[in-house]
Amino acid sequence: AQTVTQSQPEMSVQEAETVTLSCTYDTSENNYYLFWYKQPPSRQMILVIRQEAYKQQNATENRFSVNFQKAAKSFSLKISDSQLGDTAMYFCAFMKFGGQAGTALIFGKGTTLSVSS
């Protein structure tokens, strides 16, 4: 069975600074997806970034980038130039590639990020 571990329950950062959220996972699969989802307080969960395991290049989306280390089963999220609107709970999630349609996301327990001015 797959597991996802986020070891930082809470983090805080000042505006304009850079912060890195950690995620490790365990799987015997070779092909899979990894995601970071953001859930602001009382607001909708949205996809921040995705990474296909077969791609060596780390995914980037504007201020958000990942450091994907497949051998180490590590998938950290770096947020550059933090903004107040980045305050949210961040979930790391794993999904098997291919296989049965409708494969579930396996979530970590989340990291609450607070950005202050």
Next chain:
Amino acid sequence: DAMVIQNPRYQVTQFGKPVTLSCSQTLNHNVMYWYQQKSSQAPKLLFHYYDKDFNNEADTPDNFQSRRPNTSFCFLDIRSPGLGDAAMYLCATSRAGNEQFFGPGTRLTVL
């Protein structure tokens, strides 16, 4: 804009009184999911539909049922809500094997 819509956003029910939560989507995705999320926890998958095929998670209580009358709509029925069922219920959709898009959720309160 294509989206996932959940109604109502807030639902209050009494202990043991059946309640139905609604989800609709304009993304034309063939997979729809229902998650339960308790305060400050990760979402927990209850079940999902791949087209009309229903897939129940092994540990989902029998108290929870779902219906998908067509591609666009999916319902979550809680037959006899208990205090422990108070939570945020999230609907998500995807194309098979791709990332999931979430609705805003319905917060259920059980009195």
